[in-house]
Amino acid sequence: MRIDRQRLQAAGLLIALLFLALSSLRTLQQVIVRSPDAPFSDEIAVYERRAATLRPLLPASGAVGYISDRDDAGDFFRDYYMLRYVYAPLTLLAVGDVPRDPHGGFVPMASDPTKLPTLIIGDFRDRQRLEARRASMDLVVVAQVDDTLFLLCRRGARDAQGAICR
């Protein structure tokens, strides 16, 4: 009886160690082939470099607006979260329509449409939609980082340095 127990113990240990060895080798392989977090981390590093251009034009704290032409909730929230991380501790108040997040997440909105933040970060892939927004909200482009990221200002309002946006 004692021998049976010892054999059972040996079999259990052997199975456990074999399983753990294979599992850890598979984990190592998966981490090397495609690190689960690498794509996001790379993207954040790119966002950080892009954001550096707008940083001096933004206030140190408080709120700025955020407007985007992303209709897909996944794209909108991911880009919003990334910019919020880059520009923290600024609060990004979403301006205009926000796609509904099926998982229940939401972003802070500019509560009164007639009292929008002076500065608004624009994230547009479609130039025509940017122009349409500019016209409807009477916005001025203060700075342009690349083809998609813009700093907009309400015409006639004062920017972070106190200058009037024209």
Next chain:
Amino acid sequence: MIARLLISLLVPWALGFGLVRLAWPNQPASWAARLLVISLAAPLGFGVVSCLFFLWLLLPGLSIGGFAITEAVAAAALLGWGALVGSGRMKSIRTAGGSAPAQPDAPIARLRPLIVAACAAICIVGLGALAYDCFSGPHGGYDAWAIWNLHARFLARGGEHWRELFSLANSSHPDYPLLLPALVARSWLLAGAETTAAPQLLAVIFTLACVGILVSTIALVRNNFHASLAAAFLLGASHFVYNAVSQAADIPLSVFVLAALALVCLQAHFPHDSAGLAALAGALAALAAWTKNEGLLFFVALSSANAAVMLLGRQRLSWRRQILPFAIGALPILLLVAYFKGYLAPPSELVGGQSRAMMIARLTDPARYWLVVRAYITWFAIFGRGSIVALALYALCAGRQRGASDNAGATVLTLALMLLGYGFVFVTTLYDLAWHLSSLERLLMQLWPSILLAVVPLTATPGWAHAQAKFKAAA
């Protein structure tokens, strides 16, 4: 910058080391006890400086340089005091008049080299994957930059406006406690630069502390065989490795949960230091509540489980040597958590976002219970590619060791209450239930080290595991 960052990480460890030496002056002279002290020092010290940094934010007036000097002086004083108490030149108040500590019955026989090599190889591969993951994702996982490091940026960059953190929308979870964000922000301010090395190093330290606490505790309460096996199970579980350096608060929480449970277990083995160990357990359990909302559930579960075990007569708890020191260790941190929850943080959306009628409707819907039970079964089967199944299979084959149940009842009951608590949250959640249940992976990961602490020591040691076992038995 790197030197300043390393010093900023060394000071909390020194502070924690001093505190552990003070609370546990009669530790045995074994590698396991030394490793346990070194490993416990990290979460305790980092937890304490996180609280101090939060107080510094609340009470402005002291510069960050002044804060650093105060912290360093406190660490040096505690380290010196702990060293004096440990070397026997001073008597700790709690142990004055106490006799020699009880030694655990850990066999000192050498493990068979094949077992050592197999466990070491699994651990090395696991640590290798962890290191590779750490370097390939400097900003950490999604939750790290969308929640934890975002909060840290508010604290570090916000100056006097740091409270704007609490105006963030629910998707950023501004109600989450601040242990990790405060630690990262503190490291950035002390290093003088916002380097990704700070959260990365903190993640590595907490992960290594987790391994150290698990291995050393099991070596102290059982033997080297069980300690090696637990290390292999911990680092062989893929979900643990994937999350280890993700820079989210799940690993720190798992360390505080493990450390508190480990200290509760050790009280039975070191009765002369039980008051100090209970105080440490209380502090670490409260620090779990300062890490994540799940930590609050853990504190309640641990306290309830110990009370239940005592009431059922399975274990005697001393008011003076266990209950009171536990409460004293926990109280200052719990007051901080209560202030944070009561005056700063918005209510959790899981609690504040729904009416009583909605909650009752969810609680009386059997379909939701079935979904939760099914998800539990699925995740228990697939967690770590089947690590829980492999552990259960091994435990069945190994059989139970007679007499190896010191405080195991309280540990198992605590974990069961945690799982029940998570289940309640899922049943009443206002989110899409199927989507919310995917977080079970993280929740199981938080408990995985503690599950190993509860299960592995209960299994029998095979007679052939130790090279000298037969010789010792004959002797």
